[in-house]
Amino acid sequence: MTRALPLICACAMALQASALTKTEADSLVAIGQRAYAEGRYQEALSAFDSTAIGFRSAGLCLALGNSHYKLGDAARAILWYERGLRLAPNDGDLQVNLDLASEQIRDRIAQSSTTGLGKTWSMLRGNNPDAWARHALFACLLLFIALASARLTQGLKRQAALALSALAFIAVVACVTIAWSSHREVRSMGEAIIMVAKVEALSEPRNGAKPLFVLHRGAKVSVAPDAEGWCAVNLPNGATGWVLTTSLERI
Known part of the structure; x- marks a missing residue:
């Protein structure tokens, strides 16, 4: 590796x-x-x-x-x-x-891709809300310092401090927004990896239901919240079925 x-x-x-x-x-x-x-x-x-x-x-x-x-x-x-x-x-x-x-996984499930502005936003935001929260705290500190300087100075220095405080305020809002978006994205990323050798996705969350398709160990799927030991899995091609939650592990 x-x-x-x-x-x-x-x-x-x-x-x-x-x-x-x-x-x-x-x-x-x-x-x-x-x-x-x-x-x-x-x-x-x-x-x-x-x-x-x-x-x-x-x-x-x-x-x-x-x-x-x-x-x-x-x-x-x-x-x-x-x-x-x-x-x-x-x-x-x-x-x-x-x-x-x-390359060692049996199932070849094409993953959906993001392009254009969506991809740029995803790269900017990342998936670490804590980092953006720290940026927001730093921007808050900068805003406080700038406002204090504006109160204690006169003339051009005061104007510069006010301009800096405006930029710091914009940075605070931006960082908080991105942190919130990243946090929401991480929590909503319902994806999992199949951990059993083979599992049939069923039409209903019950044993004996009609099999719809088969997944093998290592396949990545989108998942919905658990429902009494069952989990709905979704594939990029639109196929949906139910599997036991014990057959997968959430990312």
Whole structure:
């Protein structure tokens, strides 16, 4: 896999909200990196899994996906690459490795693509609302400083401070809007990976209903909220059916 683990080094540096302490996270990441480099992929996977209990980053998702791929589990590799792309939509390594793992999947389901302004907006927004929330807080701080400066100064300096405060206010509104949009998008992204060898999508959420189509392990589908142990899955071609929730794992 390309550039297997360098990005994972950032994991231990962003564990403020993790259940692990920084020392524990550093240790687990180091163990995982060393095991992966030495070809002990199961040990590497165990270390990265332990880190993922309280922390998630694009680098960690890449490492988990690579470990699963090396162990021959393309479906779980795809799951973790997809999760990583939610956090870093433009990450080239995640996308390349996802494409490589997807070549081993039996089902070839074309994914819908976004073009034009929609694609540009998606790239700008990304899927990390926390980052935009931090930008909004910084813009708020800048706005406060600019307003304070405008109150305490005269002449051209006051005009400059007022202009800066206007720009800061626009930045606050923009960042809050993008953060809200990104948060809504992440929550509404109902997608999952099929985790059983083979499953029939049924016409109704009950055993014995008419089979409509078949999905195999590793296929990516859009999903609706669960309904008493069943989940509606949708394909890009418009096909819809019901499968047991135990047959898939949400991204």
